[in-house]
Amino acid sequence: MDIIVCLKQIYDLAQIKIDTSKRPVTEGVARKLGDFDKNALEEAIRIKEKHGGNVFAVIKGAKDAAKEALAMGADEAILYNAGTESLGTAHILAEIIRKMKYDLILCGEASIDEYSFQTGPRLAQALGIPVMTYARKMEVRDGGVVVERDLEKTYEVAIAKLPALVTVTKEINEPRIPTLIQILGASKKKITETSPSKPDAGVETLSILAVEMKRKEVILKDVEALAKVIITEK
């Protein structure tokens, strides 16, 4: 069972400050692996522990991100670094992954910096393999993958034959924290750095500006008035 996990290194959002022209300041802000991406990696490692095989972490980010993934239990890391939009990311990932052997691809449902939910579905579409999104439980069996998808009002149990791509939610597991031995052991594992050509991004960003809160800020004097507002607004 060869499993590919797609991960992204993201800024610690709480550390991002705002400059005088309301733009985000990311210099000096620490980066870490995306939260749901780590759930995807954890799930891949658990499947490997049960079924054998290899876990390949394909990461948008720098070497420290690769080390983090390898310490958790990935066997090999492939790094790429191209600041681009979802269309471009899917294009680069597909280009890297087409050269690899795989049975299963795992992604987080979204990245917590952008929350665009695009990379998993786009990558599956680019590779022409089935995709099942929002998995809160999954199991590999009989050459297929069974997932329980967390939808708005239902849980949907669905099966796809491998190869397939699954995006996972944060409820699926609790990502492990590597031990010191695992962190040291990770330095022996292979990291490949690739520099893909800059693909078509599909969209162009014109600005990123801090949100201004525009709330009414009405202070009410009594509970009756408060109840009235709640009845109107609910």
Add this chain to the structure above:
Amino acid sequence: MILIFSEDNETAFEMLAKGRELAESSRSELTSISFGDGENDHISCGADKVFSIQFQDSKMGHSLLADTVVDVISQLIDQYKPETLLIGSTKLGREVAPRIAQRFGVGCVTDCIDFSKDNEQFTVKRFVLGGRFIMTQKFLHKPRIVTIPPRRFEKKIDISRKGEIIKTSFKPVETKIQVVEIKKKAPHELKIEEANIIVSAGRGMKKKEDIKLIEDLAQVLGGVVGCSRSIAADLKWLSEEHWVGLSGHNVKPRLYIAIGISGQVQHIAGIRDSKTIIAINKDPNAAIFKACDYGMVGDLYDIVPKLTEILKKQS
């Protein structure tokens, strides 16, 4: 042509209202997709044409597969070449929109909070970086694919509107995914991100048992219980599913009631997309009062039971 799709009718109606404005300003035709119901409602809500999708040899059952939607919309794009697609940001919509975009090699912007067209430039806005920033983007190609969250715009109904219903027949798409079971969620399993009403508890609560006050109010309102970081992460009085904020869950209810919550940056960022925010806190200088629509200064132990009582009588 502008093409609208959501499997959730209400979301489709809301997008039709906004799509109508865009259709008027860009002199485009406004069209929508229906999978077998509500065609006339689409017209009343603003559609010029509705593609009513029928399947030959239908064994579709009750769940609409993403594979099917991707296939149907892609065929409509091939045939009609719409310049803009508006897709409802449900879990289905957020899967099909990027897949269609990938298929046509174009950009897609999900969870758009607004879009506009001035001087021939079509721009879209969405929250990024944990909801603290708004990103404005433009598309480099057509079709432009945009997803819009439910309840973003107000629907507008005019039953005298006329429109055309185009019955379009499709072969069922071949899919490699088999749905074997659909389990309905119990009300308490509904995720806080999807709740319409959230009543949240903060550090103003004196002990774990007092969370009951919040639960009672939430119950009367048919809402879900939320909490600030300290209640979930430090005190562990509620599980992390209830944690609202940047590191917990970002929420966007119609009504958010913050009780005994001071309003730290992390928390406020997580509730930014709520329609109406109400705060109850004993400290008149609490940051939450600068981030709410309606506030009441006072002791929550005095206010909340009274409020629950009044609302109970009303319902």
